[in-house]
Amino acid sequence: MKKLSVVMAVLLLISVLPAAHCGEVVLTITPLNNNIPALPGQTVVIPFQIQNLGNTTIGNVTVYVTGPAQGFLYQTELIRTPIPPNGTVKGTITVKVLTVPSGTYNLTLVARSGSFYAQARVTVKVGLLLDYYLDVEVGKSYIYGHDVTIVLKAVSKANGVLLGSVGYRILLNGTVIMSGENSTYLNPGESWVKVIRLRKPQIGNYTVLLWANFGGKFKSVTKTFRVYQRHLLYKVYFQNGAIHVLVYNSTGGVPGILVKINGIEFTTDENGEVSYSVNQPGIYKIVLDLDGKIVTTFVDVKKLFINYEQRNSTLIVKVVDSTGAPVPNVTVVASGPLGKEYTVTNSSGATVINLNVTGYGVIILSAESDKYVGGQAVVTVQRPAEATKTSSAVSSSSQSPQIPMNTTPVQSSGKGRGNYGLMGLILITAGLVLAGTSYLAFAVPEVQEETLDRYYFIKVRAPKLKELKGYRVERQVSVLEARATKGEVKVEDGRLVWELNLEPGEEAYLQALLG
Numbered sequence: 001m002k003k004l005s006v007v008m009a010v011l012l013l014i015s016v017l018p019a020a021h022c023g024e025v026v027l028t029i030t031p032l033n034n035n036i037p038a039l040p041g042q043t044v045v046i047p048f049q050i051q052n053l054g055n056t057t058i059g060n061v062t063v064y065v066t067g068p069a070q071g072f073l074y075q076t077e078l079i080r081t082p083i084p085p086n087g088t089v090k091g092t093i094t095v096k097v098l099t100v101p102s103g104t105y106n107l108t109l110v111a112r113s114g115s116f117y118a119q120a121r122v123t124v125k126v127g128l129l130l131d132y133y134l135d136v137e138v139g140k141s142y143i144y145g146h147d148v149t150i151v152l153k154a155v156s157k158a159n160g161v162l163l164g165s166v167g168y169r170i171l172l173n174g175t176v177i178m179s180g181e182n183s184t185y186l187n188p189g190e191s192w193v194k195v196i197r198l199r200k201p202q203i204g205n206y207t208v209l210l211w212a213n214f215g216g217k218f219k220s221v222t223k224t225f226r227v228y229q230r231h232l233l234y235k236v237y238f239q240n241g242a243i244h245v246l247v248y249n250s251t252g253g254v255p256g257i258l259v260k261i262n263g264i265e266f267t268t269d270e271n272g273e274v275s276y277s278v279n280q281p282g283i284y285k286i287v288l289d290l291d292g293k294i295v296t297t298f299v300d301v302k303k304l305f306i307n308y309e310q311r312n313s314t315l316i317v318k319v320v321d322s323t324g325a326p327v328p329n330v331t332v333v334a335s336g337p338l339g340k341e342y343t344v345t346n347s348s349g350a351t352v353i354n355l356n357v358t359g360y361g362v363i364i365l366s367a368e369s370d371k372y373v374g375g376q377a378v379v380t381v382q383r384p385a386e387a388t389k390t391s392s393a394v395s396s397s398s399q400s401p402q403i404p405m406n407t408t409p410v411q412s413s414g415k416g417r418g419n420y421g422l423m424g425l426i427l428i429t430a431g432l433v434l435a436g437t438s439y440l441a442f443a444v445p446e447v448q449e450e451t452l453d454r455y456y457f458i459k460v461r462a463p464k465l466k467e468l469k470g471y472r473v474e475r476q477v478s479v480l481e482a483r484a485t486k487g488e489v490k491v492e493d494g495r496l497v498w499e500l501n502l503e504p505g506e507e508a509y510l511q512a513l514l515g
Helices: 002-016 421-434
Strands: 027-031 035-038 045-050 061-066 072-074 076-079 088-097 101-115 116-126 131-137 142-145 148-156 163-173 175-186 191-198 204-214 217-228 235-240 242-249 258-261 266-269 273-277 283-290 293-301 306-313 314-321 329-337 340-346 350-354 359-370 375-381 446-452 455-461 470-476 479-483 486-492 495-502 505-512
Touching: 027 101, 027 116, 027 455, 027 495, 035 045, 045 061, 045 101, 045 116, 061 072, 061 088, 076 088, 088 116, 131 204, 131 217, 148 163, 148 175, 148 204, 175 191, 235 283, 235 293, 242 258, 242 283, 258 273, 266 273, 306 359, 306 375, 314 329, 314 359, 314 375, 329 350, 340 350, 455 470, 455 495, 479 486, 479 495
Parallel strands: 035 116, 142 217
Antiparallel strands: 027 045, 045 088, 061 076, 061 101, 072 088, 101 116, 131 148, 148 191, 163 175, 163 204, 204 217, 235 242, 242 273, 258 266, 258 283, 283 293, 306 314, 314 350, 329 340, 329 359, 359 375, 446 455, 455 505, 470 495, 479 505, 486 495
């Protein structure tokens, strides 16, 4: 009977541990702490023991933990110590607890050797974590005259709902200028955000205090910044056909400064400069925003006017400004049939042109200076009858300036020739320049055109046998102004239109300044 009991016990052991027979591996793993408390962010240590129930020594046992796919980081351990039959070995393995809601989590501890493994359950109890952080986003310094944006943040790091309040204060030189407080709640990972924009704040030192109290846990953070004004200098002047503005300080040109010229907005470039081209005289208003300090100044742009008088083979030229004052050191260029001559006005604003160099006939005079808007005039000079005569030259009046080309165009009514003065003489002379070609048929009007520099001339001659009624000349050209000895001239939409009536054989001339 006793022998039968032993046999039954052996059979039962074999049925429970089938791997215990010769040459097989049987192992178990047991956690030495089966109930582990933890908080989000912590790393917990799980102690364990491995036992070899087989009859063969085992080694290189791999131990690892499995469980929820999210919220935990798992480690793997390798037991290199040989475990003899019925032997044991102890070790530890770690698990990182991330931000997971509070509660009980079941993990599985696994030991594997080859194709044999054992496992056991481990319980991790994650408690409620009351944690958060505060942040104030603002720069360290701002230039006066610009807005300042402040971003306040409270961000939950808890694994449950946070209940509490958030408040802030903004101080200027120690005095509170703005404050607020809000009761709120934050879910796990949620943020409370408030954006405050100070509109062009005053010069001074600012302090931003942000505080919060969630679940009885109080925190605060402080940031400071300053608003300052630079010592800016400026220069405004006209030169070489443009108004120039320079804003600078002790370190050089200052970029990003707002400048208005007659209401048109500009911003200084990387060198602190603005350049605005002008071709008309007048007083230009300049407004600068120097770090919130508004400065207004004016630039008087003047134009050059040309007076002239022919004396035998020379042309006496005098250059004056818009007020009639003589302008020295002005370059005068005279362009004629034979060539060009370059001269410079003296201290009285006068200079002399040698007509033997330029030739006689139509002479175009140009006056240029880097401090003025340039002036132009068209002059007609005649070759003296005798070299010894000095009093027979045709001269213009030296008492009044040459009519500038940018004045309002004068239009003829078409009822008569009228007194055109000097401009009439210029137009007629232009017609002489265009002349020289043979007439067309007696019944066909003759039209001749020529361009000299920026001046455009048209001559129309009526047929000898009949009059011209409602004759129209139209050209697609860009014209600033135009004048004619007869008829009506219109400049519109990039077109030049000249309508006129002529008697048989009668001539008319048009002069235009090209844009």
